[in-house]
Amino acid sequence: MRGSRFFTASNEPGAPSPSLPLRALNFSIALLAVSLIFCFSFWNLEYHLRWDSIYPYRRMFVQGWLTTIWISAAALVASTLAGFFSALAQRSRFLPLRYLSKIYVEIVRGTPLLAQILIFYYVVAPAFHVGDRYRYLVGILTLAFFSGAYISEIIRAGIESVGRSQLESAKAIGLTRTQTYRYVIIPQAVRQTLPPLAGQFVSLVKDSSLLSIIGISEFTLNAEMVNARTYSTLESYVPLAVGYLILTLPISMWTRRLERRHKFET
Amino acid sequence: MKLALNHIVKRFDGHLVLDGVSLSLEKVHTLALVGPSGGGKSTLLRIIGGLEYPDSGGLEINNEPVTFREEALLRHRRSIGTVFQSFNLFPHLTALQNITLPLEKVHGRPPAEAEAIARQLLERFRLPGHAGKRPAELSGGQRQRVAIARAISSKPRLLLLDEPTSALDPEMAAEVLDAIQELREEGLDFILVTHEMGFARQVADQVAFLAEGRIVEAGAAGHVFDTPAAELTRAFLAKVLKY
Numbered sequence: 001m002r003g004s005r006f007f008t009a010s011n012e013p014g015a016p017s018p019s020l021p022l023r024a025l026n027f028s029i030a031l032l033a034v035s036l037i038f039c040f041s042f043w044n045l046e047y048h049l050r051w052d053s054i055y056p057y058r059r060m061f062v063q064g065w066l067t068t069i070w071i072s073a074a075a076l077v078a079s080t081l082a083g084f085f086s087a088l089a090q091r092s093r094f095l096p097l098r099y100l101s102k103i104y105v106e107i108v109r110g111t112p113l114l115a116q117i118l119i120f121y122y123v124v125a126p127a128f129h130v131g132d133r134y135r136y137l138v139g140i141l142t143l144a145f146f147s148g149a150y151i152s153e154i155i156r157a158g159i160e161s162v163g164r165s166q167l168e169s170a171k172a173i174g175l176t177r178t179q180t181y182r183y184v185i186i187p188q189a190v191r192q193t194l195p196p197l198a199g200q201f202v203s204l205v206k207d208s209s210l211l212s213i214i215g216i217s218e219f220t221l222n223a224e225m226v227n228a229r230t231y232s233t234l235e236s237y238v239p240l241a242v243g244y245l246i247l248t249l250p251i252s253m254w255t256r257r258l259e260r261r262h263k264f265e266t
Numbered sequence: 267m268k269l270a271l272n273h274i275v276k277r278f279d280g281h282l283v284l285d286g287v288s289l290s291l292e293k294v295h296t297l298a299l300v301g302p303s304g305g306g307k308s309t310l311l312r313i314i315g316g317l318e319y320p321d322s323g324g325l326e327i328n329n330e331p332v333t334f335r336e337e338a339l340l341r342h343r344r345s346i347g348t349v350f351q352s353f354n355l356f357p358h359l360t361a362l363q364n365i366t367l368p369l370e371k372v373h374g375r376p377p378a379e380a381e382a383i384a385r386q387l388l389e390r391f392r393l394p395g396h397a398g399k400r401p402a403e404l405s406g407g408q409r410q411r412v413a414i415a416r417a418i419s420s421k422p423r424l425l426l427l428d429e430p431t432s433a434l435d436p437e438m439a440a441e442v443l444d445a446i447q448e449l450r451e452e453g454l455d456f457i458l459v460t461h462e463m464g465f466a467r468q469v470a471d472q473v474a475f476l477a478e479g480r481i482v483e484a485g486a487a488g489h490v491f492d493t494p495a496a497e498l499t500r501a502f503l504a505k506v507l508k509y
Contacts, residue, residue, distance in 0.1 A: 174344035
């Protein structure tokens with residue numbers, strides 16, 4: 001078909017990526033299609049969005065959005081650490097540690113985050129005399145605990161992707177176990193783990209919205225509050241969606257860049 | 267080098283791979299382990315290299331017994347160099363870094379010194395332009411020469427080569443064999459597992475013929491190749507030298 005070269009590119013491995021104008025053109029087409037569907041849906045609703053009703057509450061949105069950012073960032077660091085140590089524990093020679101980690105991963109992955117938040121907040125935290133004053137801390141730790149189990153599996157898979165011959169080679173040149181992890185396993189595992197890890201971070205940002213049920217005034221809770229006061233449901237939740245996208249898109253894009261940088265053939 | 271193997275036994279999943287290997291060589295400079303596939307050559311080499319534990323038996327190098335415990339083995343492995351069939355370079359590091367990593371982290375050389383040693387070795391193995399390349403950008407023969415450079419960079423007392431040319435086409439194999447030949451001329455002691463009988467004969471002064479988990483015959487290379495005493499050796503040599 002004539003003109004198809006404007007809309008097609010090779011999908012063979014190693015093929016060069018399409019040129020910038022080609023990408024821009026086709027990206028615009030896709031974006032237009034998505035926009036049309038939404039415009040049509042909203043138009044069909046025969047509902048006039050009243051942005052003025054939520055405008056007075058703009059600060060609540062911004063505040064909630066900022067809270068979501070720092071809570072997610074804190075949980076992201078904590079969950080990466082939790083996942084890393086849990087993955088190492090699963091490969092430990094000390095068996096109780098290995099099974100502790102397996103139990104942790106299975107329980108967390110097999111139960112809803114909602115239930116975990118409630119149990120931690122109403123059962124575990126009071127038992128350890130963590131008062132209501134520290135609800136943010138409890139929230140962050142619960143989120144980290146939850147996400148850490150997934151990250152643990154991602155990291156474990158990454159570590160296991162490093163071949164036997166690599167470990168043998170590390171042994172042969174006289175590296176210790178710790179050095180083998182530091183110089184051979186982790187640098188190679190990072191490449192394997194980056195894409196799923198980014199997906200997990202994106203999930204974590206969105207999952208932080210569930211912390212609204214224990215009264216942490218993050219983005220979602222604040223949007224719900226605006227909705228309750230103004231009865232402007234759409235006007236409250238559309239900014240919510242956009243606000244989360246602003247956080248999650250850069251994470252995806254950043255990971256793509258890292259992925260390219262760590263690219264090497266084995 | 268003086269080498270003594272004392273009744274080494276090794277099983278994998280109940281399958282007997284080494285069935286009491288014993289060998290005593292007073293002065294060995296280069297030893298070739300030859301024999302049919304599955305005869306236990308690589309396993310024996312890996313036990314000598316401290317990469318595998320024997321089920322029973324042991325070995326001595328220059329009258330020093332090798333202790334099969336992790337700390338002692340770490341020291342043992344650091345004192346010898348090993349080259350594998352499949353190169354086993356680290357894919358995330360450049361050729362240069364593959365050589366400097368053990369020099370710096372295992373042998374405690376300062377980075378500048380490690381780099382100087384590595385560059386010198388790359389030069390010597392005719393790879394000076396490839397220092398900054400990752401293994402994926404090198405040919406098989408180049409990779410294996412980097413692996414040899416890495417193995418000898420710390421001046422090991424013994425070099426172990428496990429079928430270093432089996433994964434290479436003849437031209438690249440020749441490059442690698444040249445490199446090994448040079449090392450021999452410099453007086454480095456090594457033990458070589460190989461299927462290249464011509465090379466074994468040329469480079470090794472001692473040969474041990476391994477089959478069915480035992481050393482069937484061992485002795486001076488010329489002697490074993492020209493007048494094999496055992497029927498198994500004769501049959502094997504007749505087969506591999508036919509073409």
